[in-house]
Amino acid sequence: MKCVLFYHAFISCWNNGNAHFLRGYARELAALGHEVVVFEPTDGWSRLNAIREIGGEAIQDVGRLFPGISVRRYDAALDFDEALDGADLVIVHEWNSPDVIEQVGRRRAHGAPYTLLFHDTHHRVITAPDELAQFDLDAFDGVLAFGEVLRQIYMKLGWANRAYTWHEAADVALYHPLSDVERAEDLVWIGNWGDGERSAELNEFLVEPVAELNLHASVYGVRYSDGALHTIRTAGIRYGGWLPAHRAPVAFAGARATIHVPRGPYVRLLPGIPTIRVFEALACGIPLVSAPWSDAEELFPDGAYLTAAHGADMSRKLRAVLDDRELSSALVATGLRAVLERHTCRHRAQQLVGIVEAIRASGTSSQPLRYIGASA
Secondary structure: OOOEEEEOOOOOOOOEEEEHHHHHHHHHHHOOOOOEEEEEEOOOOOHHHHHHOOOHHHHHHHHHHHOEEEEEEEOOOOOOOHHOOOOEEEEOOOOOOOHHHHHHHHHHHHOOOOOOEEEOOOOOHHHHHHHHOOOOOOOOEEEEOOHHHHHHHHHHHHHHHEEEEEEOOOOOOOOOOOOOOOOOOOOOOOOOOOOOHHHHHHHHHHHHHHHOOOOOOOEOOOOOOOHHHHHHHOOOEEEEEOOOOHHHHHHOOOOOOOOOOHHHHHHHOOOOOOOOOHHHHHHHHOOOOEEOOOOOOOOOOOOEEEEEHHHHHHHHHHHHHHHOOOHHHHHHHHHHHHHHHHOOOHHHHHHHHHHHHHHHHOOOOOOOOOHHHHHH
C-alpha cells in the first residue's frame, strides 16, 4: 500500500507525545513493505517551538533515525491532488486543521479510491466537543480511537462498526533497555507540566515523595512555569528542559525508577487509556510506579508496574523499588515481556493493515457512507 499520513508534527516531538507512536508505526509499515509518506505543516507549532528551544539538531537527528520514510512539509499552497495521488490508505490526525480534514475528505467523497481514517488520540471529543465539531468527517471510512472508551463514544455518535480501538505502543527499535548506561540517579520523570491541570497530582506523587526520600532525581519536559520550576528545584529536583523523544531511552537507563502521573481527563473520563510514557518506560526496562489510573482494558498484567494510591503510598513504593533488587527486577521483566508480546509498533502496524483489509472487504471503501460523525 501507499500510506499517506497527515500529522501536525512528525519531525518534532516538542509538546507532542504522539510523535513516538506515529514514528514507530510508520517505521513498521515501511518494514512490512508499504510506502509511507508523511505530511507535516511547515509552520507547525511543535516544530517551530523545538527549533526555538534547542535549535535544529534534534530535528535533524529524527530524519536520520527513520530512513525510508518520506517526510514532506507543506504550506497553504499544497496541491492535495498531487499529495494524494496513488494513495491506498490516508490517515489524518485530529490535531490537523479543519481545512486539511475538509480537503482530504472532499476528495474521498468524490470518489478517490483510498481508505480514509481519522486518528483520535485526545480527550477533546469529551472535553471540547465544539472544537471537534469543526471537522467534517462524513467522508471518512473509519476512526482509529486510542482506547476502547473513546471508541464507544464514537459509536454513540453514529459510527457503529466504523470505529476501531487502536492503542499506542512502543517503538522497540528505539525504546529498549540500555545495559551500558550507568544508573546514576534514583528517579527520572519525563513529562510536560502543562496548564496546571495536574499540578496537584505532580506535587503529591512526584515533588513531595522525592523531597521526603531525599532522592537524586531529574525531570524533563516543556511548559514549566516559573512557579513549577521553583517548586521542583526547592525539592532538590534537577530540571533538564525539553528531552527529544528519541533520547528518552538514555534518560530511563540512567535512573533506577520512574513514575507515571496521568492527566485528570484521562483518569476521570477516559479510563483504560495509558499515556505513551507507560509503554516507553516498560519497553526501556525501568521499574514504574504509577499514580492511580484504571487499566480497564487489562493491557498490562499484574506485576508490570506498581500503583500508588496517594502520595504517602508513592513514597513507600518508591522506597521499596529502590531498596529491593528482587522486586525491581521482577517489575522490569514482567513489564518488558508485556510490551514485547502485545504492545509494539509492529503489533499496531499489523492491526492497522487488518483494519484496512476489513473495511475494503465490507465493500464500502470505494463508496463512502454518510456518517453522523464527531461533527454531529
